[in-house]
Amino acid sequence: MEKKIRVVHYLNQFFAQIGGEDKADNGPGIKDGIIGPGRALQQALGDSGEIVATIFCGDNYFAEHQEQAIDELIRQMEPHKPDLLIAGPAFESGRYGIACGAISQAAQQRLQIAAVAGMDEDNVGASLYRKNIYIVNSGVSIAKMVPTLQTMAALGLKLARRDAIGKPVHEGYLPRGVKHNEFAAKPPAERAVDMLLAKLRGDEFVSEIAAPKFSGSKPAAPLRDLKSAVIALVTDGGLVPEGNPDNIEPGRPTRFTTIPIAGVASLAAEKYDAVHSGYDTAIANRDPNRLVPVDTMRALEREGAIGKLHEFVHSTGGAHAAVENATRIGQEIAQQLKSAGVTGVILTST
Amino acid sequence: MIPVAKEVGSLRAIASGGIVSPTGNPELPPEKEKQFRRELILRALQTLQQEV
Numbered sequence: 001m002e003k004k005i006r007v008v009h010y011l012n013q014f015f016a017q018i019g020g021e022d023k024a025d026n027g028p029g030i031k032d033g034i035i036g037p038g039r040a041l042q043q044a045l046g047d048s049g050e051i052v053a054t055i056f057c058g059d060n061y062f063a064e065h066q067e068q069a070i071d072e073l074i075r076q077m078e079p080h081k082p083d084l085l086i087a088g089p090a091f092e093s094g095r096y097g098i099a100c101g102a103i104s105q106a107a108q109q110r111l112q113i114a115a116v117a118g119m120d121e122d123n124v125g126a127s128l129y130r131k132n133i134y135i136v137n138s139g140v141s142i143a144k145m146v147p148t149l150q151t152m153a154a155l156g157l158k159l160a161r162r163d164a165i166g167k168p169v170h171e172g173y174l175p176r177g178v179k180h181n182e183f184a185a186k187p188p189a190e191r192a193v194d195m196l197l198a199k200l201r202g203d204e205f206v207s208e209i210a211a212p213k214f215s216g217s218k219p220a221a222p223l224r225d226l227k228s229a230v231i232a233l234v235t236d237g238g239l240v241p242e243g244n245p246d247n248i249e250p251g252r253p254t255r256f257t258t259i260p261i262a263g264v265a266s267l268a269a270e271k272y273d274a275v276h277s278g279y280d281t282a283i284a285n286r287d288p289n290r291l292v293p294v295d296t297m298r299a300l301e302r303e304g305a306i307g308k309l310h311e312f313v314h315s316t317g318g319a320h321a322a323v324e325n326a327t328r329i330g331q332e333i334a335q336q337l338k339s340a341g342v343t344g345v346i347l348t349s350t
Numbered sequence: 351m352i353p354v355a356k357e358v359g360s361l362r363a364i365a366s367g368g369i370v371s372p373t374g375n376p377e378l379p380p381e382k383e384k385q386f387r388r389e390l391i392l393r394a395l396q397t398l399q400q401e402v
Contacts, residue, residue, distance in 0.1 A: 222398065223398045223399045237372065280370050283370045283371045289374065290372070290374025290383075291374075293390075295384070300388075306395065348372040348373055349372060350370065350372060
């Protein structure tokens with residue numbers, strides 16, 4: 001018979017039956033065997049695994065002393081020689097979810113053991129840790145405790161035995177952004193047509209590409225007075241000074257460049273370039289004001305129609321931008337503009 | 351591209367001179383192109399003053 005997998009279970013103060021919010025400041029602890037939801041976990045493990053100990057910590061203590069809590073919990077579980085850590089499930093509790101993610105990651109890294117956490121997919125702990133650990137989506141309802149623990153146990157046993165792990169949708173964990181090559185029965189064109197026909201028939205189909213999620217942003221208040229406004233020019237069309245000194249990428253951007261334009265009346269063709277793999281840059285290169293309208297803005301500044309043209313242009317090459325990188329680049333540019341006192345932005349997009 | 355901009359939450363968006371020349375129009379003679387650019391920018395500045 002196969003060796004029984006030794007399992008440690010992590011719970012917060014509530015599920016470890018120490019108390020509610022009034023006990024959330026309690027520090028880390030350990031107990032041999034099962035506590036609370038551990039019973040259902042043990043049932044799910046069956047004869048393949050045994051919960052040798054339960055570790056626990058108050059949610060507030062963990063949030064406020066994360067390093068100490070992790071050190072202490074790892075120290076306490078190590079003598080039990082676990083093969084697998086099961087953390088939670090935490091459902092929609094944010095502090096508990098972060099604790100489950102953090103202790104799972106630490107167990108993987110420091111003890112080199114398998115770990116599975118459980119929480120709702122919208123739990124902040126899921127967005128923080130889903131790339132590094134396996135997280136089973138528990139949903140928000142505690143009524144899903146038993147099926148969640150069953151999924152976690154099955155996945156955890158596979159991981160501990162170093163069995164091959166299937167796709168997220170089959171094993172029940174949240175996608176980690178890991179790609180594997182595989183052979184498909186039909187070429188992409190046939191699969192795409194199949195999907196289209198299914199869609200037209202109103203049948204179910206599963207896209208092979210996860211659509212990126214955009215987090216909405218609140219629009220800024222309208223500009224009240226143009227005559228006192230400081231307007232900045234920003235572009236995703238890849239404007240660079242001749243020679244591209246910051247070496248920004250023509251596509252799949254990870255950074256942006258900052259171009260000083262103080263005293264520049266108009267962008268001269270010989271001093272600037274457009275670097276962008278997503279459109280034909282020839283027309284913009286012949287007159288870069290077609291991409292970033294410095295000449296017109298200077299005229300409006302001179303006439304007093306606007307207060308001031310900001311003295312830097314921020315630019316990136318926006319072709320095939322990953323949403324994550326584009327979001328970060330946007331935030332970094334916005335931060336610089338805000339600290340420079342810019343009140344309005346015209347962003348020219350290609 | 352306007353629907354894309356609005357989809358991701360950039361609500362103050364206006365149609366430009368085109369993908370390869372957002373603030374220009376190479377078909378126009380230089381003076382007319384400048385006028386085109388100026389009108390476009392004035393419209394952008396108006397848009398910055400609008401409630402969205």
